[in-house]
Amino acid sequence: MIRDGQSIISILRDKIISGEFSAGERLAEIPTAERLGISRTPIRIAFRALVQEGLLEKLPRRGYQVRNVSSAQICDSVEVRGVLEGLAARQVAEAGLNQTTQDELLACLAAGDALFEDGKLVEEDIRHYQNMNMRFHDLIITASGNTAIKSALALNEHMPFASVNALAFNPQELTREYRRLHYAHMQHHAVYHALVNGQSARAEALMKEHAHATLAYSDLFDKKSAKTVSKKS
Amino acid sequence: MIRDGQSIISILRDKIISGEFSAGERLAEIPTAERLGISRTPIRIAFRALVQEGLLEKLPRRGYQVRNVSSAQICDSVEVRGVLEGLAARQVAEAGLNQTTQDELLACLAAGDALFEDGKLVEEDIRHYQNMNMRFHDLIITASGNTAIKSALALNEHMPFASVNALAFNPQELTREYRRLHYAHMQHHAVYHALVNGQSARAEALMKEHAHATLAYSDLFDKKSAKTVSKKS
DNA sequence: TTGTTTAACTTTGGATCCAATAATACCTTC
DNA sequence: GAAGGTATTATTGGATCCAAAGTTAAACAA
Numbered sequence: 001m002i003r004d005g006q007s008i009i010s011i012l013r014d015k016i017i018s019g020e021f022s023a024g025e026r027l028a029e030i031p032t033a034e035r036l037g038i039s040r041t042p043i044r045i046a047f048r049a050l051v052q053e054g055l056l057e058k059l060p061r062r063g064y065q066v067r068n069v070s071s072a073q074i075c076d077s078v079e080v081r082g083v084l085e086g087l088a089a090r091q092v093a094e095a096g097l098n099q100t101t102q103d104e105l106l107a108c109l110a111a112g113d114a115l116f117e118d119g120k121l122v123e124e125d126i127r128h129y130q131n132m133n134m135r136f137h138d139l140i141i142t143a144s145g146n147t148a149i150k151s152a153l154a155l156n157e158h159m160p161f162a163s164v165n166a167l168a169f170n171p172q173e174l175t176r177e178y179r180r181l182h183y184a185h186m187q188h189h190a191v192y193h194a195l196v197n198g199q200s201a202r203a204e205a206l207m208k209e210h211a212h213a214t215l216a217y218s219d220l221f222d223k224k225s226a227k228t229v230s231k232k233s
Numbered sequence: 234m235i236r237d238g239q240s241i242i243s244i245l246r247d248k249i250i251s252g253e254f255s256a257g258e259r260l261a262e263i264p265t266a267e268r269l270g271i272s273r274t275p276i277r278i279a280f281r282a283l284v285q286e287g288l289l290e291k292l293p294r295r296g297y298q299v300r301n302v303s304s305a306q307i308c309d310s311v312e313v314r315g316v317l318e319g320l321a322a323r324q325v326a327e328a329g330l331n332q333t334t335q336d337e338l339l340a341c342l343a344a345g346d347a348l349f350e351d352g353k354l355v356e357e358d359i360r361h362y363q364n365m366n367m368r369f370h371d372l373i374i375t376a377s378g379n380t381a382i383k384s385a386l387a388l389n390e391h392m393p394f395a396s397v398n399a400l401a402f403n404p405q406e407l408t409r410e411y412r413r414l415h416y417a418h419m420q421h422h423a424v425y426h427a428l429v430n431g432q433s434a435r436a437e438a439l440m441k442e443h444a445h446a447t448l449a450y451s452d453l454f455d456k457k458s459a460k461t462v463s464k465k466s
Numbered sequence: 467t468t469g470t471t472t473a474a475c476t477t478t479g480g481a482t483c484c485a486a487t488a489a490t491a492c493c494t495t496c
Numbered sequence: 497g498a499a500g501g502t503a504t505t506a507t508t509g510g511a512t513c514c515a516a517a518g519t520t521a522a523a524c525a526a
Contacts, residue, residue: 028476028477028478029477029478030476030477030478038510038511039510039511039512040478040510040511040512041274041509041510041511041512042509042510042511044278044478044479045277045278045281045509048278048281048282049281049282049285052282052285052384053384054380054381054384060478060518061476061477061478061517061518061519062476062477062518062519063476063477063478073380073381076378076379076380076381076382077381079320079379079381080317080320080379080381080382080385083316083317083319083320084313084316084317084385086316087312087313087316145309146309146312146313147287147306147309148287148306148309148310148312148313149309149313151286151287152313152317152385152386153385261506261507261508262507262508263506263507263508271480271481272480272481272482273480273481273482273508274479274480274481274482275479275480275481277508277509278479293488293508294487294488294489294506294507294508295488295489295506295507296506296507296508
């Protein structure tokens with residue numbers, strides 16, 4: 001029994017991100033509705049929202065299609081996240097950090113410190129890290145008071161995080177994952193330091209670099225380089 | 234007779250931006266549907282989209298409400314546009330401008346030059362300018378090939394342009410408007426110059442400043458200053 | 467065999483109906 | 497007069513029906 005309209009969008013989004021609806025697959029309202037055992041109305045609303053989010057593409061009179069999200073597009077998305085969160089960090093540093101936000105950021109940092117204390121991560125730790133990470137970023141964006149940043153990120157919010165994590169994460173390589181997340185966590189500390197000291201330019205630059213760091217230990221970075229080279233040639 | 238679903242969203246958006254639906258006004262699906270003489274289904278889809286765009290706010294079980302877009306929020310939105318279009322310009326300059334885009338940008342510049350030739354503007358000229366302006370910006374965003382920028386801007390796309398123009402434009406002051414748009418147009422020339430010469434950092438900085446220039450001749454800028462001061466105190 | 471025309475099917479958009487639920491107003495009772 | 501409970505109303509979410517329009521496929525003719 002599905003009560004809330006929002007959750008249907010989430011369900012479809014998860015199916016796309018998880019690959020149950022594979023890239024390039026064509027989706028129509030009626031078959032999808034039957035597949036999920038609900039009526040067309042919520043599917044219709046969800047499809048439109050997902051088009052707006054950039055996960056679906058509309059083929060006029062031929063249904064919808066799961067957009068093929070290339071690694072280059074994920075890199076683009078990370079770059080966008082970088083400039084927007086960089087702007088947020090700059091504005092926070094300029095306006096000054098209020099006490100409650102400062103406390104909450106510190107709590108995030110402490111939680112992260114605890115996770116990395118024993119020198120290794122298990123899969124559950126990674127989930128904890130991701131929650132903490134999301135909270136840390138959200139705190140800064142919210143603290144900026146810039147609602148336009150929030151809404152601009154709302155669209156492809158899931159995309160960079162979910163896709164990058166899905167592509168970058170390999171359960172076989174927990175050590176590499178440990179290094180990647182630990183580096184990111186140290187950057188969190190640096191960002192916090194810049195924010196409390198009102199170093200706005202530093203905060204902005206750190207936050208931009210921090211977005212890139214999401215990719216730094218994945219092989220996506222190489223693909224992006226290849227793309228850039230081919231563009232220039 | 235309304236055929237296309239997208240147009241209903243546009244109609245409602247226009248009514249909000251124009252002030253026919255005033256800020257803070259509560260809207261429910263049924264009364265709005267009756268007011269427009271259509272059924273609830275398209276209204277439902279439109280309301281959800283407008284929530285996602287940030288123009289409406291949902292009051293659970295109490296309908297929707299037109300969000301009060303403050304001048305500070307418009308400034309925020311302009312800032313977001315600045316960093317995103319700055320990113321686009323930088324990427325275009327780095328990758329190099331292809332010939333067709335270059336030609337189309339030149340056509341925009343020529344069209345602008347013609348508008349400003351006789352030293353004054355009439356209201357129709359301003360509409361022409363806005364179309365040309367939109368095309369110029371869209372060309373650069375598209376040329377960047379960064380789809381994430383496009384979708385991030387899609388949300389509040391209308392907002393900065395429409396709202397700023399609505400607030401900044403005063404038919405009594407066509408001379409001031411002439412100066413504002415002429416300055417913006419000269420910046421277009423500078424952006425183009427940076428792009429064709431591959432000066433990526435300059436292109437990015439110019440594009441950011443260009444966004445601010447939208448406000449430079451309006452009194453919004455003062456309000457923003459006031460807000461910043463009050464934040465610090 | 468190929469091209470054109472037509473018919474059937476697919477698909478979306480809009481309208482309306484029903485159900486669930488929260489808010490509000492009213493009535494009763496203390 | 498106030499407070500609490502109940503009933504009505506307002507509002508949204510989902511299901512289904514119908515119409516319009518485009519796509520596909522098949523059949524027929526050249």
